[in-house]
Amino acid sequence: MEMRLHSKKRKPALWTVMAMMIAQLIFHPRMCTGGALRPGYYAQTCPNAENIIRAAMEWGMQQDSGTAPGVLRLHFHDCFVDGCDGSVLLEGPTSEKTAPPNSSLRGFEVIDAAKAELEATCPGVVSCADILAYCARDAVIMTGGLGWPVEAGRLDGRSSDASRANAEIPDPSFNVAQLIDSFARKGLTRSDMIVLSGAHTIGRANCKSVATRLYPVQDPRLSEPLAAELKSGCPQQGGSATFNLDSTPDRFDNNYYANVVNGRGIMNSDQVLFDDPSTRPETTFNAVGSAPWAFRFSQIMLKMGTIDVKTGPQGEIRRNCRSVN
Template sequence: MAMNSRPLGGISSLTALFCATATILSLICAPVAARSGYTGLQNGFYSRSCPDVEKIIYESMYESFKKDNSVAPGVLRLAYHDCFVRGCDASVLLAGSNTERANLINTGLHGFPAVEAAKAAVEKACPGVVSCADVLQYAVRDTVILTGGQSWTVPAGRRDGRVSLSSEVPENLMTPDKKVPVLLQAFQKKGLNAAQMVALAGSHTIGKAPCLTIDNRLWTYDSPSKVDPTLPASFAKTLKKKCPAAGLTTPIDLEVVTPTKFDTQYYKNIKNSLGLLTSDQSMWEDSRTKGEVVSNINSHTFSSNFAKAMIAMSKIDVLTGNSGEIRRVCSVVN
């Protein structure tokens, strides 16, 4: 049963601290944690049970990235798709016909073998100790380092879910034609605010999207020209060259200037009306997000905002204590 990660108040922070330090009492504390918003995650959770876990995962991710640098955006996107559907419980990693992975929205997900390789390396050193949900969160942090972004400390102690349902995907994950009012509702439902949403969307500084995700801007916009009028004419022309007809799956860069670098160019692009997806560019149109786009142009601000928002996202509805399991292989339940 997933815990509620949002604070409800009424429980003293002393209790939470007590629960945090007394690992042995984790089972007793679990119900308290659920009510207080204390998630049971800890920095250095594996310092005794698997002290080299982060090094092992980084080395494995480094090897995967060296062979194919597209694993970085692939794995980073997995974090969003995992945490927003049933919490950060590695449910997105489960394979099978009616699983989250099988949903149309998740067709383009990739990077699974890199996560499996990291998990296999960890299993060799510490069998049955580190959850796939934690491996994924560590691996995601490493993808940001590998593409030139700043590191952060990943709180751990998540356990793996046993359920993954394709039917739960559409209500939780946003499509790229949506604008801030709709996007923000989805993020708020997960306990994240506008500033955190803008910081997380900064992930689109790397990676690709299929042409069909901008059909609504290039080919089917509701105007005589069929082109989104907020697209500068020269940008629309360039995009039409890359995506010469509607419905194409050809991949194009989400961030057109430095597409493989984890930097703040994504925000500069939005400011210059060069955001690719409607969802990205809409952040310039809404007073709740516009100022955040401007702030994140500063790399120190973005690094700090991104790290904090990733940590917040990684705490959504986590399983801890004796809930769930520690999967041996991430694509199947034990």
């Protein structure tokens, strides 16, 4: 890996990043976000809930290893639009699912399977929004990452609107300033954005997510070998090829950052994390230190899971995750 970490120029930036990380370890995200949620939320009301959800995930992974990246992304797209309220799961002619940024979401059948079993075991107790949060955690563990004690107690929302998904989901063509702004609107910092982008250590992208790097003008920062690879699967008229987001797409490791450092970020929004001087030091740091990044990833997933959580009359426990009661 050519990262020249020992050059004098890099050292101060890395120390700054380390200091930031230590500060973040001390100030746990929940101290900043209030904390209506808690671990073990279903211990009395549905003690087997987490086992049921894990079994559904295991079943899903047996059908398709894309289940893990699929549900991790589902939780992110849920939380960024109207908060973590399961609104991404609702069906309807103008629901979030119909929005272009959500066109390739996958893993819905695992949520349905978990919900069906939970309704049979403890009806009306476990929300779809919480199922998503547990599945995202299990997805990380099942691909070799570090888990976290999921905080639960979210209610499900009653509305879902494609226009809000279009407005809130960050686009892969975004530059760093736009990415930071998109995350800031959800109470997440630049550092949180860099850490969560590491989710692209698993899964894939479709042609539409890389096309703007190729046509009409090729991104000058795209290396020729990578450009040729992307173009071969994605001709200008469009194609159905998919590209692994990372060189180890089934392993939850920090190779994503190493790839980005080496100019192998698949989407523009990945590569800019190294290309932009404001995010380069932390991206480089994550490429080197797997354990600190993995730990922070679990912390920031907890923080993301608290975005605009619904309580009381704002929500319900859906009987079917695809429709309101």
